Structures are given as C-alpha cells and as structure tokens.
Amino acid sequence: MQVALYSRGFITEDIANIRLLLEELRRAEIEAVIYEPFYRTLQEHVFFEHQPVLFSSSEQLSENIDFLMSLGGDGTLLDTVCYVRDSNIPVIGINFGRLGFLASIGKEEIHALVQALQNRTYVVDRRALLHLDANIPLFGEVPYALNEFTIHKKDSSAMVKIHTYLNGEFLNTYWADGLIVATPTGSTGYSLSCGGPIVFPEAGNFIITPVAPHNLNVRPIIVPDDNIISFEVEGRSEQFLCTLDSRMETIDSTVQIAVKKEVFSINLLRLDDSNFLHTLRNKLLWGIDARNAIKL
Template sequence: MKIAVYGREFSNTTLPFVQEVFDCLRKFDVELYVYEKFSQFISGRIYFPRKLWLFKDHHDIKGQVDVMLSLGGDGTMLDTVTLIRDSGIPVIGINFGRLGFLASINKGDIQSAIASLVNREYTIDSRDLLKVDSDRNVFGDENFALNDLTVHRRDNSAMMIIHAYLNGEFLNSYWADGLIVATPTGSTAYSLSCGGPIIFPRSENFLITPISPHNLNVRPVVISDSYTLSFELEGRSSKYLLSLDSRTEVIDCSLKFSVCKAAFQINLVRLNNESYLSTLRNKMLWGIDTRNY
C-alpha cells in the first residue's frame, strides 16, 4: 500500500505518538511518501530505516498514492485539501490537536487504526466543497474550501456591511463583524460557535452565518448549494480579511466575489468502527451529564 503523510511542526510531547505512527507503517511494509517540509522537520527526531519518497505538492502524489494520512488537528486536515484537490485520494487524520471533528482518530488508537487502514477496512465519506470566484482571482487556483469562507474586519472596531445576493437577487445587507459561508462539513466549525446549526454531510446545503450581527433578528440561513452567492462590501475600513479554511488574504472593499459549489469532492476515510453520528456524539459530549464529573 502507498500512503502519503502530511504534518506540521509539533512539540516534543507529540514526538512519541508520531514515532508510533512511523513504527506502525514500517511494520505493515507501507511504501511511504512524506511531505518535504514535514520530512525536514522530523529529520533526526523520527527513526524510520526504510527509504522515503518526498512530495511537494499535488502533482507529485496524484495517481501515485492510495491514502493521505494527516498528523495533527483539524487545521492540518484542512491543509491536505490543497494537496489532494481533485485527485480523489482518500484522507484520514490522527488527532494530535484539540477537538478533532475531521481528524477523528485518537492518539490511543494509532495501531488499530493503521491496521484497519492497511487492510482496507474502511468506507469513503465524500464531502462537498465550496468555490470562490473574484474579479481579482484572490486565491489563485486554491480557491476552494472544505469548511468555510469567512469575511471579517481587519484593523478597526467599526462594523462592516456585507450586501448578499442569491442567484443575483438581493438577499440581505448584513451589518456585522463579518459573515461565514459554510459547507455541511464546516457547520461544526466557526459557524457553530457563532450560533449556526449543525448540518449533516451530503445535505447539499450552504449555511450563511453572520458574525455578531447588529440586528438580532438576523439569523443563520440554510440554502441549497445549487445557488450562487455573491457579495459586495461596505464600511469605514478600506481593508478586510477573506479566508478559505486556514488561508487568509487581505482584500479591499471594492472586491466583488461569489461562492458556489466546487466541481469536485474530498474523500474522508471512515474506519468501520466509526461513523459521523458517533463522532458527533463524542465530540459534542451528547448524552453525558458533566455534573457527574
């Protein structure tokens, strides 16, 4: 089996778990591809006696590997989206971070998870993405996101006004600190903390969630992902922040941009002992009375 490994820099407390991952991959005689910058970071820290293949971007692994393994939290998993793109390579994450909705494998389950992965005891959970188009091509060819798009204030305390249009028809002017457009996958991320609902995968929806809206009767809205959303900005500041997952660019208020469904999906690996519902219950602590702890 050919597995690609992606990761960020980590603290020394995480080192034993990363070593355990590489030990397990060696045990199962996996042909290993490691992200070049991550390989440089772990050099001298991680022991792996066999030859490693290095990759820099999606061109090096497209059609070459069976699975992408992400070592870190949900942010690290989101990074892999720009490496996988439309290749269809399934991705699975081992959670070295905090909550871990996307990177769902716990540190204590590394050996059993990799065994299941190598033995192909898993299913594929396909997730939709959103795509951003702008008149200045702000994000280049990385204009897609698995979780969400966010536009928000940059350098002052004044509210911004975001004029939103749905298939060209005026929807609303949001007086707020910002606005989130989330996919069902992203409904458990930033949008959730701003009062947005949880939307199940494959619901074929977008979620529009204002950030601290001035008018309290302005609530999150769920729409079909077959629609195209377009936006115009207004405010006292001349600069704002536009984010796609973990990538952020500074924009000015003259920028017009639109959001629609991307033409490809990302394939998440679900081991046979887990499901979206089990992950949701565990991460949200549903059914647990914290007063007893």
C-alpha cells in the same frame, strides 16, 4: 501501498506516536511518502533506515499514492485540500490536536487504522467543497474550501455592511463584524462558534452565519447548495479580509465575489465503527450529565 504523511509540525509529546505510526506502516509494508518540511524536523527524533520519498507540492504526489494522512488537528487536515485537490486521494485525519471533528481518528487507534488499511475495512465519505469566484485572482490555484468562506472586517476597524444575494436576488444586508458561508462539514467549525446550526455532512446545503451582527433579529440561515451566493462589501475601512478555511486574502470594496458548490469533492476516510453521530456524542459530550459527576 503508498501513504503520504502531512503535518505542520509536532510537540514533544507526539514523537512516540509518530514513531509508532511509522513502525506500524513499516510492518504492514506500506511505504510512507513524507511532506518535506515535516521530514526535516523529524530527522532529529526519528531514525530512518532509508531515505524516504518526499513531497512538498500537489504535483509531487504521484498517482500511486493511495491515501494522505494528516497528523494534527482539524486545521492541519484543512491544509491537505491544497495537496489532494481533485485527485480523489482519500484523506485520513489522525488527531494530534484537541477537539478534532475532521481529524477524528485518535492517537490510540493507530494500530487499528493500519490494520483497516491492510484489510480495507474502512469507510470513505465524500465531502462537498465550496468554490470562490472573483473579478480578480484570489487564492491562486486553490480557490475552494472544505469548511467555510468568510468576509470579515480587518483589524479593529468598524463593522462592515455585506449586501448578500442568492442567484442575483437580494437576500439581506448584514451589518456585522463579518459573514460566514459554511459547508455542512464546516457547520461544526467557525459557524458553530457563532451560533450556526449543526448540519449533517451529506446534506446539500450552505449555512450563512453572521459574525456579531448589529441587528439582533438576524439569524443564521440554511440555503440549498445549488445557489450562487454573491456579495458587495462596504465600510469605513478601505480593506476587508476574505478567507477560505485557514487561508487569507485582503480585498477592497471594488472586488466582486461569489461562492458556489465546487464541481468536485474531497474524500475523508474513517474507521467503520465511527460515524458522524458518534463524533457528535464524543466531541460535544452529548448524553453526559456533568451534574452526576459532581461530588459534594
């Protein structure tokens, strides 16, 4: 079995857990294929008996890779979309960050995770992606996102007007700082922080959420994901920001853009005793009354 390891980097407190993970994989006779920039920083802190196989691009992930482990927070896991692409390699998120909706496996569960890989006692969830089409090249070979697409004003410029259409029919003009189109997976990300609803991952929907709308009667809306959502953007500034997850491009009002459901999906691995409801209760502290913890 081969497992690819990806991380943006680490802090000193993470080193012990990284060593533990590598040792657990070695004991289980699972070969670790390591992201090259991550390996270069690890060399000062971790002893490798043999030179591991390295990768730095999606093309270097061979068909023998069984899983890709993301070591970090949700942002780190979102990066892995650019590496697994349409290969169907399941992604495992080990949470070295903070909240961790996507990277839901805790550092204290490393031993249990490796055992689950050995015994194949895990669950793989399929998560929908959204795809961006434009009349100019944007985002290279990875014009899709797991969490969300956004249009946003640039810097401290005035609000923008975003004319929005569903399958060519006018929906609304949003006067706002920006607009988010989130997948169900992304409903607990940027969209949630802007007042959007929580949507179950298996729901076949997109969530359209305005960012700081000027009209207070404008609210987030959920639409079926078989819609094509297109936009025309205008404002006092000549340039706007367009993002897919954590990747960003600058566009102007001449750029025509539309989003739709991607034809393939991404696989996220979780332990069989964890699910979306468990994650909600754990991460959002549902069911916990803080008032009962206050001592006067």
